[in-house]
Amino acid sequence: HGTRTGRTALLLSYGAAGSAPEVSLPVGLGLDAELRPHPARPRATLGERFGPPVPVAERPPGVSLAEAAGGYGALLAEDPWLDSRPVTLDGVIPVRGPDGWQLAEPSTDTALPLPRSFTSTSGLWRLLAASGGRPVRVFGECGHRGFQPLAVWEPDADAPPLALR
The missing domain is CATH 2.40.50 (OB fold (Dihydrolipoamide Acetyltransferase, E2P))
Known part of the structure; x- marks a missing residue:
């Protein structure tokens, strides 16, 4: 969930044939990074990272x-x-x-x-x-x-x- 944008995206992780996909983010950590929108909305891939993953206290808003x-x-x-x-x-x-x-x-x-x-x-x-x-x-x-x-x-x-x- 983007704390600045308020949008939620499903982060995709790929790996080349014969190799493991990129390590996914652990639950409960936030990451200051760029997300690249995937053609199949609401998916995205991880772009440039601006810092390491850190614990966050903020919870994403919930809906009914x-x-x-x-x-x-x-x-x-x-x-x-x-x-x-x-x-x-x-x-x-x-x-x-x-x-x-x-x-x-x-x-x-x-x-x-x-x-x-x-x-x-x-x-x-x-x-x-x-x-x-x-x-x-x-x-x-x-x-x-x-x-x-x-x-x-x-x-x-x-x-x-x-x-x-």
């Missing part, structure tokens, strides 16, 4: 489930092949629904499903532990399969986000 789904729908209208978009949800609680795990928004009685590929990993248990039944802020990818959580911030804590992968 309706805003997340609406934003994905708007991007999907531009690019029908778009799989998902990066987004930070705020005020959601992980709950078990009739068809599996989901992130529910108690204030609107709405929910987004969590993909089975996530619910069969330890990331689900870290998400549940961080929430403790309370609303949390979660960063991930919103798409046609629901919401894929990547990081969570514990409520009322100044701790860095917890990686869910």
Whole structure:
């Protein structure tokens, strides 16, 4: 999430054939760097770095489930092949629904499903532990399969986000 621009991008990392991709940024660190927009919005590649990664206390602003789904729908209208978009949800609680795990928004009685590929990993248990039944802020990818959580911030804590992968 760009602290100056307010925009969120999904950082792509490439490697030449036979070599590993560039090391990705650890969760909870900020980096003063240039992002180069990728033709498939909202993706970007890392450009010039102006300093080393450092811990940040600032949390990206979160949006509602309706805003997340609406934003994905708007991007999907531009690019029908778009799989998902990066987004930070705020005020959601992980709950078990009739068809599996989901992130529910108690204030609107709405929910987004969590993909089975996530619910069969330890990331689900870290998400549940961080929430403790309370609303949390979660960063991930919103798409046609629901919401894929990547990081969570514990409520009322100044701790860095917890990686869910």
